[in-house]
Amino acid sequence: MRGVLGGFLQTLKSFLTKPVTRLYPYEKPPLEARFMGAPSLLWDDAVDEVVCVACNICARSCPDDCITLTGDKYTAGKTNKKNIIKDYFIDLGRCSYCGICVEVCPFDANEMSPHFELSTYDRMTLIYDKDQLIEIGRGVTRRTGKPEPVGPLPGILDPSTYR
Amino acid sequence: MTNNAASELTLQAVPSWMPAFLVAPMIGGLSLADLIALVVLLLFVLNFVMIEIWMERKVAGHVQLRRGPLHVGPHGSLQSPADVLKLLTKEDLTPVAADPIVFPMAPYLVFVPVFLTFLVIPWGPLVLFGNFVIRPFDLGLVYMVAIPAMQGIGLVMAGWSSGNKYSLLGSARVVAQLISYELPMVIALLGVAMMAESLNLTTIVESQMKQGWNVFLQPIGFLVFFLATMSEMSRAPFDIAVAESEIVGGPFVEYSGMRWGMFYLAEFAAVCLNSALSTALFLGGWELFPGSHALGLGWISDQFGLLFFMGKMIVLVVIIQWARFVLPRLRIDQLMDFAWKFLLPAGFVNFILTAILQVFGFVPFAIGIGLTLALAAVLLATYQARRSPSTVALIRTSPEAVPTSQGLGLPV
Amino acid sequence: MAIAPSIDMLLEPAPSVAEERNLETVEMTINMGPQHPSTHGVFRMVLTLEGERVKNVQSHIGYLHRGAEKLGESGDLEGYRKAMITLDRTDYLSSLLNEHAYVMAVEKLAGISVPERAEYIRVILGEITRINSHCMFYGAFGADSGATTPFMYAFALREEIQQLFEAVGGARMFPNYYRAGGLREDVPHDFVRRVQTIIDRALYAFDDFDNLITTNEIFLSRTRGLGIIDQTRALDLGVSGPLLRATGLPYDVRRSEPYSIYDRFAFDVPVGTTGDCYERYLIRQEEMRQSVRIIDQALKDLPGGPTMGNAPKALRPPKGEAYVRIENSRGDFGVYLVSDGKSSAPYRVKYRSPCFVNLQSLNDMVIGTYIADAVVALGSIDIVLGEVDR
Numbered sequence: 001m002r003g004v005l006g007g008f009l010q011t012l013k014s015f016l017t018k019p020v021t022r023l024y025p026y027e028k029p030p031l032e033a034r035f036m037g038a039p040s041l042l043w044d045d046a047v048d049e050v051v052c053v054a055c056n057i058c059a060r061s062c063p064d065d066c067i068t069l070t071g072d073k074y075t076a077g078k079t080n081k082k083n084i085i086k087d088y089f090i091d092l093g094r095c096s097y098c099g100i101c102v103e104v105c106p107f108d109a110n111e112m113s114p115h116f117e118l119s120t121y122d123r124m125t126l127i128y129d130k131d132q133l134i135e136i137g138r139g140v141t142r143r144t145g146k147p148e149p150v151g152p153l154p155g156i157l158d159p160s161t162y163r
Numbered sequence: 164m165t166n167n168a169a170s171e172l173t174l175q176a177v178p179s180w181m182p183a184f185l186v187a188p189m190i191g192g193l194s195l196a197d198l199i200a201l202v203v204l205l206l207f208v209l210n211f212v213m214i215e216i217w218m219e220r221k222v223a224g225h226v227q228l229r230r231g232p233l234h235v236g237p238h239g240s241l242q243s244p245a246d247v248l249k250l251l252t253k254e255d256l257t258p259v260a261a262d263p264i265v266f267p268m269a270p271y272l273v274f275v276p277v278f279l280t281f282l283v284i285p286w287g288p289l290v291l292f293g294n295f296v297i298r299p300f301d302l303g304l305v306y307m308v309a310i311p312a313m314q315g316i317g318l319v320m321a322g323w324s325s326g327n328k329y330s331l332l333g334s335a336r337v338v339a340q341l342i343s344y345e346l347p348m349v350i351a352l353l354g355v356a357m358m359a360e361s362l363n364l365t366t367i368v369e370s371q372m373k374q375g376w377n378v379f380l381q382p383i384g385f386l387v388f389f390l391a392t393m394s395e396m397s398r399a400p401f402d403i404a405v406a407e408s409e410i411v412g413g414p415f416v417e418y419s420g421m422r423w424g425m426f427y428l429a430e431f432a433a434v435c436l437n438s439a440l441s442t443a444l445f446l447g448g449w450e451l452f453p454g455s456h457a458l459g460l461g462w463i464s465d466q467f468g469l470l471f472f473m474g475k476m477i478v479l480v481v482i483i484q485w486a487r488f489v490l491p492r493l494r495i496d497q498l499m500d501f502a503w504k505f506l507l508p509a510g511f512v513n514f515i516l517t518a519i520l521q522v523f524g525f526v527p528f529a530i531g532i533g534l535t536l537a538l539a540a541v542l543l544a545t546y547q548a549r550r551s552p553s554t555v556a557l558i559r560t561s562p563e564a565v566p567t568s569q570g571l572g573l574p575v
Numbered sequence: 576m577a578i579a580p581s582i583d584m585l586l587e588p589a590p591s592v593a594e595e596r597n598l599e600t601v602e603m604t605i606n607m608g609p610q611h612p613s614t615h616g617v618f619r620m621v622l623t624l625e626g627e628r629v630k631n632v633q634s635h636i637g638y639l640h641r642g643a644e645k646l647g648e649s650g651d652l653e654g655y656r657k658a659m660i661t662l663d664r665t666d667y668l669s670s671l672l673n674e675h676a677y678v679m680a681v682e683k684l685a686g687i688s689v690p691e692r693a694e695y696i697r698v699i700l701g702e703i704t705r706i707n708s709h710c711m712f713y714g715a716f717g718a719d720s721g722a723t724t725p726f727m728y729a730f731a732l733r734e735e736i737q738q739l740f741e742a743v744g745g746a747r748m749f750p751n752y753y754r755a756g757g758l759r760e761d762v763p764h765d766f767v768r769r770v771q772t773i774i775d776r777a778l779y780a781f782d783d784f785d786n787l788i789t790t791n792e793i794f795l796s797r798t799r800g801l802g803i804i805d806q807t808r809a810l811d812l813g814v815s816g817p818l819l820r821a822t823g824l825p826y827d828v829r830r831s832e833p834y835s836i837y838d839r840f841a842f843d844v845p846v847g848t849t850g851d852c853y854e855r856y857l858i859r860q861e862e863m864r865q866s867v868r869i870i871d872q873a874l875k876d877l878p879g880g881p882t883m884g885n886a887p888k889a890l891r892p893p894k895g896e897a898y899v900r901i902e903n904s905r906g907d908f909g910v911y912l913v914s915d916g917k918s919s920a921p922y923r924v925k926y927r928s929p930c931f932v933n934l935q936s937l938n939d940m941v942i943g944t945y946i947a948d949a950v951v952a953l954g955s956i957d958i959v960l961g962e963v964d965r
Contacts, residue, residue: 002790003788003789003790003791003792003794003795004489004490004791004792004793006786006787006790006791007489007490007786007787007788007791008485008486008489009786010489010783010786010787011226011485011488011489011724011787013783014225014226014227014228014724014728014783015222015225015226017228019224019225019228019229019230020228020229020731020734021228021229021230023233031741032738032741032742032745033742033763034741034742034743034744034745034763035741035745035746036745036746057652060651060652060653061651061652061653061656061657063646063649063656063657063660063661096660096664096749097746098660098746098749098751099745099746099751100653100656100657100660100751103656103759104652104653104656112745223723226724227723227724227726227727227728228727228728228731229727328603328605329605332603332605332627332946399721400721400793402721403947488722488723488724489722489724489787490721490722490791490793491717491720491721491722491788491791491793491794491797492720492721492722492793492797492947493793493796493797494796494797494945494947494948495627495945495947496627496945497796497797
């Protein structure tokens with residue numbers, strides 16, 4: 001009997017506790033600094049071109065084979081690249097969002113963006129091309145290999161909700 | 164204002180302001196006022212069921228640290244009408260292997276008896292429209308036990324006619340469960356009938372106002388009745404027949420759309436019904452607090468009795484719903500054991516003690532209580548002796564006591 | 576209260592009426608198919624029933640086979656990192672523990688040393704993963720016995736843990752965080768504070784879990800005395816983890832063959848006596864608390880320093896093989912890695928999955944009981960189909 005009553009008391013206590021539900025999509029979830037959303041290409045603002053040199057290492061390292069790219073000879077002369085990326089496709093339907101492509105890139109040319117709301121009605125539109133990837137890479141800062149910023153990071157759990 | 168001469172099926176003590184055409188008997192002895200009352204009752208039951216479903220989902224949510232329905236209407240209050248609309252617009256699937264006559268009939272046979280039993284519930288005292296009972300039967304208790312028993316037939320029909328092994332299993336479980344729990348329910352009611360010296364539900368409520376609430380006079384009876392009715396409704400923890408995690412819906416698994424909606428409706432209407440019955444029979448019906456009539460505060464109940472009845476009913480409904488989310492499920496044999504080895508003997512003990520009280524007076528009753536407590540103590544003592552010693556104790560090893568894999572002969 | 580005497584009665588199952596009276600009965604075959612609310616994943620049980628009693632059970636697995644081991648051999652570049660992805664997704668509830676096994680195997684093959692800080696963080700995250708997995712077990716086991724609330728309680732705690740994984744590894748469920756030689760990157764600055772908050776919260780949560788069903792009479796009568804395997808049979812089958820410990824053998828890989836730095840921490844190994852479902856449940860509850868104890872000690876001693884050892888940039892271990900065994904939340908998880916010295920991917924990677932082996936005990940546990948018991952017994956093994964099927 002005691003066990004059953006204990007259960008009732010426990011659930012009464014929960015009834016009077018604030019629910020832990022987060023009201024998505026009205027409340028966006030607090031993403032951590034390292035959150036791995038869709039991979040994106042980074043744009044070098046100083047020389048106004050994309051950083052990627054089409055070395056193909058990310059495509060070869062991808063466990064899902066979701067990256068396809070072609071390169072082109074580099075003729076602009078702004079940096080000492082030999083090649084520059086011409087077409088770059090990531091099939092986000094296949095991508096496992098593991099971050100290996102970012103880890104292995106020797107030129108820090110890509111980064112995992114915080115975009116995760118990628119649902120579409122047509123699977124083919126999930127294959128993002130170079131321009132879309134550059135678009136979602138806007139405002140994404142390089143995180144790999146850089147020291148952590150000092151101070152509070154965005155999206156920390158609020159300790160005042162704990163008992 | 165009691166209904167002693169209630170052998171005629173007419174409203175008792177009709178207030179003077181009611182025009183004659185409303186109360187004149189028309190078809191089959193029913194008057195226009197009767198028909199209006201029936202329609203109001205049906206609408207009330209249907210709407211209360213919708214509110215009840217919403218309440219259940221909200222209670223479930225907050226008990227489980229979440230929120231329940233939120234988006235459809237303020238605080239999700241329009242979720243139930245939305246669900247009803249969804250059920251009405253669903254495709255009406257009848258399995259090929261289903262019996263074409265019995266399969267459609269079963270939901271109605273489950274819902275109608277529940278609604279029929281609403282006719283005898285005394286909702287309130289003599290107020291504006293006369294006694295708040297649709298039909299004050301002198302044999303109210305017998306009626307309220309006999310009519311819902313038809314649900315069992317409906318459930319067996321549903322399970323058998325579906326042509327599905329899971330349904331058959333479910334209906335076999337359900338019929339055993341329903342039959343087993345009828346007996347303790349009836350025995351508990353006998354105690355109530357003896358205390359009130361009548362089978363008429365309104366008389367029982369009024370006798371509670373004089374003697375005190377039956378929940379204090381018949382605590383064992385209340386417990387037995389409450390648990391037995393919870394099981395009759397197949398509510399958790401007695402919901403093995405519709406166990407979602409095993410046989411996914413039991414007898415109802417092949418029903419879709421509004422056919423299933425009828426079963427769902429019947430279940431929630433039964434919750435409402437049994438809470439109302441428990442309120443009327445054990446919690447003093449429309450009395451404000453135990454002893455208020457003796458203190459002269461009876462006029463409050465006479466005016467607002469319906470509200471007090473509803474309030475107590477809703478409290479019981481919430482408790483029944485709450486129990487669903489707290490307790491794990493009993494297995495079918497445990498359920499039957501519970502009925503036959505616990506509830507029925509408890510009901511008998513209650514019956515005998517009440518009989519002693521009514522026939523022989525208080526002193527033999529007190530002796531009876533003493534003997535019962537002694538017996539309970541003996542049973543408890545023997546149970547403690549038979550119980551295995553370590554229920555929750557675990558051995559914790561110190562680091563040295565653990566064998567290495569070489570010691571076990573396992574490869575390194 | 577008078578309800579107590581009936582509990583003992585509830586423990587003994589009634590004998591079969593058909594057997595007693597020599598009635599002729601027909602057996603019914605029921606398929607608890609791959610899609611079922613209570614099989615933990617896509618697991619198919621074909622039960623042959625006589626009335627309500629189970630006469631025979633045939634298990635069918637393979638519905639979640641995704642070729643994790645074969646995908647681990649995929650070559651070209653960075654094969655050792657790629658294998659980690661599929662490993663994460665096999666036992667998706669204890670992914671960091673499995674990653675630990677894998678990186679230890681690679682380190683053993685390639686002779687890479689791991690700095691202290693990385694070892695401590697691996698232990699902390701591994702034990703948090705154990706808590707995560709056992710919370711899920713608690714929820715699912717409660718749901719199997721019919722109570723829906725434990726599931727929600729468990730997930731409220733898991734949410735915080737997964738938020739921590741997101742902060743540390745970037746993803747809530749498959750952080751892909753360990754690397755041969757250490758960690759992918761160091762933990763964030765507030766790691767210690769966050770872990771401390773989580774384990775403080777977790778201790779309250781464990782008490783809540785206990786209040787809800789551990790002493791509940793109905794739960795006791797559903798799980799006590801059910802699914803008993805004795806120790807010899809368990810050892811014959813190769814069962815490990817809480818199932819083996821419930822039978823009385825205090826075998827825990829962290830104690831028997833200490834790997835990583837587990838020999839520096841003081842913790843107890845909970846052991847049962849009879850081997851029934853209730854004891855397995857209690858063992859897992861207690862293991863959660865012991866994990867908290869380990870995390871506490873590790874947090875206090877967490878050193879500074881680098882988090883990556885002397886791993887080469889392009890990892891090509893020399894020819895050889897390595898087998899590493901750890902204590903998963905389900906038992907004895909092993910990674911067998913074979914390298915041929917030339918390619919950048921393993922020649923063969925094999926996962927010794929504890930659930931696959933533990934699932935063999937289902938027949939012993941379930942035959943002769945009721946359907947409802949079959950479901951509860953299956954739940955007490957705590958299978959994860961990703962690990963069973965790989």
